[in-house]
Amino acid sequence: MTDDWQFDVPTIGTKHLPPDSRYMEALSSQGYGFETAIADLVDNSIDAGARDVVIHFLRDEDRLVSLLVIDDGKGMTEEELDVAMTVGGRRGYDPQSLGMFGTGLKSASLSHAAAVTVVSKTRRTRAVGRRWLMERAVSGYQCDIVAGDYAQSLIDRYSGRPITWQGTVIRWDGVKDFPRHGGGGQTNRYLLRTINRLGLQLGLYLHRFLALDDFNITIAVEDVNTGTEYMNFGVEPLDPFAYPVSGHPDHPRQFTVDCPSIPRMSLEAHIWPAKSTLDGFKAVGTGLDRQGFYFYRNNRLVQAGGWNNFRQPEQHLALARVAVDLPSDTADVFRLTVKKEGVEVSPEFVSALEGAVDSEGRRFPGYVAEADAVYRDSRKRASTTRRAVIGPGKGFDPTLRETIEDELPLVPGEEPISVRWQKLDNGVFFEIDREERTIVLNQHYRTALLGGRRGGLNDAPTVKALVYLLLHQVFEKEYSGSREKDNLQLWQSILVAAARVELERMGDDD
Template identity: 30%
Template sequence: MTVINKKVVPPHAIRTIEGLRDTGYEFNTAMADIIDNSIAANASKINVTIEMDFMGDINIFIADNGIGMNEQGIEAAMTYGSPKRENQKSLGKFGLGLKTASTAFCRSLTVTTRDSGDSQIYKARWDLDHVAEADDWELLLLDPIKQEIDMLDDISNNGSGTIVTWEKVDRLLKDYQDPSGTYARRALEKIVDNLKEHVAMVYQRFLDPRFVEAPDVNIKINNELIEPWDPFCTDETNTEVVAEELQEVEFEDGTQTEFSIKAYVLPRKEEFSSDEMRKNAKLSNDLQGFYIYRENRLIHYGNWLGMYTNEPHGTLLRVEFSFEYLMDEAFNVDIKKSNISLSTELYNWLREQFLPAPRRAANERYRKGQKKSVQKASKGAHDTSNKGIGNREKDLKMSDLEVNEDTNDVQVTNKKGKVRIKLPILKPAKAGELYVSPVDSIEDGLLWEPALIDTKHAVTINTNHSYYRKVYIPNLNSSVIVQGMDSLLWALSEAELGTISEDTKHHLKELRYEVSRILRRLVEDLPEPELDNHEEY
């Protein structure tokens, strides 16, 4: 290839800036990008103020007492694709976060700053409307106003620091008929509350003075000091660490690093040592899975990175995964530092070697509580079935059963003749429960089994079978559906007793076993039931 000439082709200013507004930032993620810059500047105090004026206009200020910037520093920081930081551990990564995160929600981004070696305050602004008018990359250099000087002096004690200001905020709230009215203000309050929770989680290690590996940082949002939120409930005595690894990594160029991974199984709701601990745990289907930390900053949480779907039985399992900046490329950390993807080798190691044991432990603990919940939920659910079958049993029964008290077996007399079989002989668990009885388990994991309850032809149903959990439980409020399913299982049991013989008794049990096995497989992909009204996990 022959190069005839070279020409620098700069990007079109306003089209580029407007395009970068749509990089997919959510508000919490965007705010975290600005806070990252403050932490990278060694700030120990960060104050976030989000306010709405009487016209409904929103202004946002992020002030810190970090090292600040001189004139060259602020121009570099405001450059799209700013120079790479000397400290590669910095939470800022691509030199785009300040600009793209801010303009994702506002049309005017201002930075006001003062460093420790210069008493002068520098101020620069990207105003998208001005860029459009000038049709060029014109950064406005301005004099600070009194509000900014006072804010900077207050947080820095007249020392170094920086203020990031968002004005012309046009993408935070939807359009309200009354932009400053009650509904708009309530919506903004909800956004602020969500941000507080997000900051408490993402910067937990910086906010918690007990975590010595990260510098201490105080963050206030609208004058409220943010307390750290620990997703692993490490202060709860009943939290279990069920697996942990420290893995060394060596890259092709000889660079060596390591990552750590630790799996926690949280207590079931009734196992927490206090109501406060239980409430603070925030047990939720959306908060299970990996919690991935880059340089002690949470960058991803709340799922299994495509390995598994989030289901209630995984609610108690949270996995801490920590790595340093040297593994950025291996984890493909994105521009927003909110997503990662794993190499095939690491993905397979996690899924096939590390996670199986923690998943079994979490599942076992969950099932113990779920078993109680299912029992509670199913209480009384089969009453209509018992009544309906009782009204027709005499007309429908196909055999006579006689109990041998000495051998505890049952002689069945039907149209095929007589045969002796083992059959559960039960007392009613409660008054009226004579024909359909939910039980904790049945041998060989069967879904149902013929039984005798107080001399009545009955069926027991295994509430621990996944078909009962996933099909019965979601429909317990519909007596018609429950009665229909109960009637089917009672009919199968009665038909078995009415046709059983010495030659077929083993085959009929095998049939129940195979049907139970097939049903278990068929419902594998059905969601686990939400037991909010009953659950005690």
């Protein structure tokens, strides 16, 4: 029996089995998040040599109608466009390109839109276009040919912003994420929330490109009836390693990793300063999310945090970040996910990390211990100057809980303080349940305080943070004296008055 016995199966020929047209449905169900999908489209723009990319939300008064991604890259001929719109279409990927699998444009787009139209023009060819309409795609891979005059009109619409002689426009219609009804300020709230998340995602994952002088991403919102632009701003790079001063004088340090299957590679290990409030540190989830490895492929961030089975995340390692530039030949040591938001690593790499050393022979596990010590030391300094508190629990956003726990030492062994909404008398803003260790907020004022947004378990973080700071001491004492009771009444009166003002601004009668 040979080593490859498992492949020793007798066969009598082959048969061509093309994918069923329903494969398009599977392709559009890859779990692309909205921001991740847009980032995948921008990757294509970068591969096309674009210097300017515009992400354009089009609205008709209160209703969002389309989303477009426009670039001034080299454009595509009709033959190249057909390949780009073919599922799994194979083109000659440059070793430095960001595309890999030939599915990103289609999968990312049809995950979020009922139709995706791509129009493109090179310097020497006319404007051409193709459209995938989901309902036609699943019935037989029928891709629409866009009329030439419309293709040219779409190119002309963005002439000079950013298209000059060449470029590509991707248009999404029937976007699933758009509010169905724009009244009551829903569209404005959606845009503010979505554009903020999108700017952070693009700023982080493409920060090395955005740091260049000749590459820009702009997010804009336009009313199709009036041509008025409501928003227009550039995406700023969000460098996860851009601290002003290192948290440890010996860092950053380079570690060399020897994996038998790939050429020798290096890691750059960083320790952030404790309690940083910079966006580059805070914008990447919680402390458990943002520690660990930051993998780059061709200068594009493809994983932001995580230890990839090297160890379990823990709060004490919140300051540890390691930059890893993946080699061009990854063999089977590293496997990039289709959505380019995670890397699977083999046990070979995890094992090699134990033996990774820097130029002075110091081992990589020692770096992890140093990052742990920096965090613990910062906590000790806080505990000597600030009074221990009972921490926040259920109902507080995880990032808010983490920040409070970073800033204030916790009383050991105590159940945390929860917060929840409940119907109360309109004359009170909060009640205190000592037995359940819970702050109860008045449901009557919830909608006004949320600005009309739908609530959730961890909603209203600003209000909850302020209430926690006012009330946590109540749970740390066995009873409230006359002074504390007077303070509670004072806070109650002021908060009720403020909440009623919010209600009046919404046009409600109290």
